Amino acid sequence: QVQLxxxxxxxxxxxxxxxLSCVASGFSFSTYALYWVRQAPGKGLEWxxxxxxxxxxxxxxxxxxxxxxxxxxxxxxTLFLQMNSLRxxxxxxxxxxxxxxxxxxxxxxxxxxGTIVTVSS
Amino acid sequence: DIQMTQSxxxxxxxxxxxxxxxxxxxxGISNYLAWYQQxxxxxxxxxxxxxxxxxxxxxxxxxxxxxxTDFTLTISSLQPEDVATYYCQKYDSGPxxxxxxxxxEIK
Numbered sequence: 001q002v003q004l005x006x007x008x009x010x011x012x013x014x015x016x017x018x019x020l021s022c023v024a025s026g027f028s029f030s031t032y033a034l035y036w037v038r039q040a041p042g043k044g045l046e047w048x049x050x051x052x053x054x055x056x057x058x059x060x061x062x063x064x065x066x067x068x069x070x071x072x073x074x075x076x077x078t079l080f081l082q083m084n085s086l087r088x089x090x091x092x093x094x095x096x097x098x099x100x101x102x103x104x105x106x107x108x109x110x111x112x113x114g115t116i117v118t119v120s121s
Numbered sequence: 122d123i124q125m126t127q128s129x130x131x132x133x134x135x136x137x138x139x140x141x142x143x144x145x146x147x148x149g150i151s152n153y154l155a156w157y158q159q160x161x162x163x164x165x166x167x168x169x170x171x172x173x174x175x176x177x178x179x180x181x182x183x184x185x186x187x188x189x190t191d192f193t194l195t196i197s198s199l200q201p202e203d204v205a206t207y208y209c210q211k212y213d214s215g216p217x218x219x220x221x222x223x224x225x226e227i228k
Binding site: 035037044045046047050059061095099100105106107108109111112113114 | 153155157159164165166167170176206208210212213214215216217218219220221222
């Protein structure tokens with residue numbers, strides 16, 4: 001089954017850390033760039049980070065730069081998002097998504113079901 | 122970074138109406154523009170890629186057009202199942218920025 005499945009969300013206090021995982025199945029994981037997108041309650045979609053298929057190219061949105069780190073383990077078909085120094089405004093549903101391949105720029109044609117992160121004291 | 126601006130932010134139309142949503146990029150992005158549909162409580166779904174290519178299974182009443190900086194998503198005859206928020210997104214290079222979304226409702 002071709003899918004992305006996120007996990008790791010939860011309720012945490014401001015200033016703490018959390019690590020999200022996204023496990024892929026049914027496609028050639030190591031040939032796709034992967035992304036994290038979040039959606040705060042009642043708000044729009046916000047792209048937050050990109051990792052290229054080989055892990056060599058990374059981009060971050062200004063809102064998470066210096067606090068969040070994206071990584072991937074192609075041997076385990078898994079994408080990670082390490083979130084440090086969490087703030088109330090990081091409260092959102094976090095989605096992982098699949099996009100561009102090694103040679104073709106593509107939009108996000110596959111999304112996970114999302115995992116909820118709530119930052120609250 | 123390139124900004125993506127959608128308009129309107131919301132609209133209300135009758136069943137059968139023609140609905141148009143626009144998306145403007147602050148710099149040219151060729152045709153690297155996608156449209157997504159997100160129904161309440163659901164995961165976003167890719168509708169259109171390359172500005173005008175409808176994804177498999179998307180009803181033909183949806184169409185996309187544009188290139189460079191100005192893009193349009195059109196629903197030729199609005200149906201009740203089209204109630205959703207629609208987002209544009211650039212995917213040329215760098216940040217994969219989304220527009221702020223357009224909420225479509227039935228009048």
